[in-house]
Amino acid sequence: MSLIHDKRTLRSAMLAWRGGLSEDERRVAADGLVASFEREQPFETPTVVSGFWPIKDEIDIRPLMIELHNGGCQLVLPVVQGRGKPLLFRAWRPGDPLEQGVFGTLQPSPKRETLEPDALIVPMLACDEEGWRLGYGGGFYDRTLLGLRGRKAVTAVGVGFNAQLVDDVPHGPDDQRLDWLLTDKRACAFV
Numbered sequence: 355m356s357l358i359h360d361k362r363t364l365r366s367a368m369l370a371w372r373g374g375l376s377e378d379e380r381r382v383a384a385d386g387l388v389a390s391f392e393r394e395q396p397f398e399t400p401t402v403v404s405g406f407w408p409i410k411d412e413i414d415i416r417p418l419m420i421e422l423h424n425g426g427c428q429l430v431l432p433v434v435q436g437r438g439k440p441l442l443f444r445a446w447r448p449g450d451p452l453e454q455g456v457f458g459t460l461q462p463s464p465k466r467e468t469l470e471p472d473a474l475i476v477p478m479l480a481c482d483e484e485g486w487r488l489g490y491g492g493g494f495y496d497r498t499l500l501g502l503r504g505r506k507a508v509t510a511v512g513v514g515f516n517a518q519l520v521d522d523v524p525h526g527p528d529d530q531r532l533d534w535l536l537t538d539k540r541a542c543a544f545v
């Protein structure tokens with residue numbers, strides 16, 4: 355079967371699974387994420403860290419972003435510049451207003467400073483033990499990581515519910531591997 359087909363099949367299975375979580379499970383997981391981060395510290399703080407404003411049924415990383423802000427990190431949030439283009443990142447602090455972006459995303463105002471992150475908290479639908487990641491299919495994080503890694507060392511931390519770690523994520527030449535996995539139950543570096 356083709357790569358696109360295999361990714362699509364896994365994508366719909368993971369979206370269906372994630373959509374079935376209860377509000378309680380989601381709240382517990384958001385707290386678990388902060389605990390996992392504090393236990394393992396995937397990157398040194400302070401630094402410029404990209405978060406994201408959760409959409410659909412993504413794990414709620416807002417408590418984690420508040421911890422990072424309190425720990426001295428400069429947070430940035432992604433902005434879609436267009437299909438086939440890498441993401442841009444604008445400075446954001448907890449409480450700052452957000453504007454509507456594409457695909458249901460919320461993003462900081464264009465008045466805010468644009469910064470390149472040193473560490474990226476990357477949303478994912480699934481990842482495997484080798485760090486291959488599945489997203490919504492736009493290739494945005496793959497393009498972004500390719501560009502950033504060509505310029506400097508960055509740490510890509512895939513974030514999700516623990517069950518989003520699966521046996522095998524299909525991958526091709528354009529896919530960028532994650533450096534770390536952070537879930538509500540664990541944090542580990544990929545080798």
Ligand SMILES: Nc1nc2c(c(=O)[nH]1)N(C=O)[C@@H](CNc1ccc(C(=O)N[C@@H](CCC(=O)O)C(=O)O)cc1)CN2
Pocket residue numbers: 406407408409412432433434441457459477489490491492493494495
């Ligand atoms: N919270 C969050 N923010 C993010 C991302 C993300 O995955 N999660 N992104 C990660 O790249 C970028 C936005 N990219 C996205 C790409 C596709 C869809 C999406 O919902 N796609 C629809 C199809 C939309 C269409 O083609 O018209 C879908 O999957 O049903 C959402 C965000 C930047 N911000």
Ligand SMILES: Nc1ncnc2c1ncn2[C@@H]1O[C@H](COP(=O)(O)OP(=O)(O)OP(=O)(O)O)[C@@H](O)[C@H]1O
Pocket residue numbers: 361487488489490491492493494495496497500528529
């Ligand atoms: N650097 C790149 N140059 C050209 N095409 C790319 C690049 N990175 C990704 N793509 C293409 O983008 C498309 C979508 O990729 P993929 O299905 O891996 O997205 P995803 O990782 O699930 O999405 P996202 O990163 O937006 O969450 C694929 O056709 C892929 O080949």
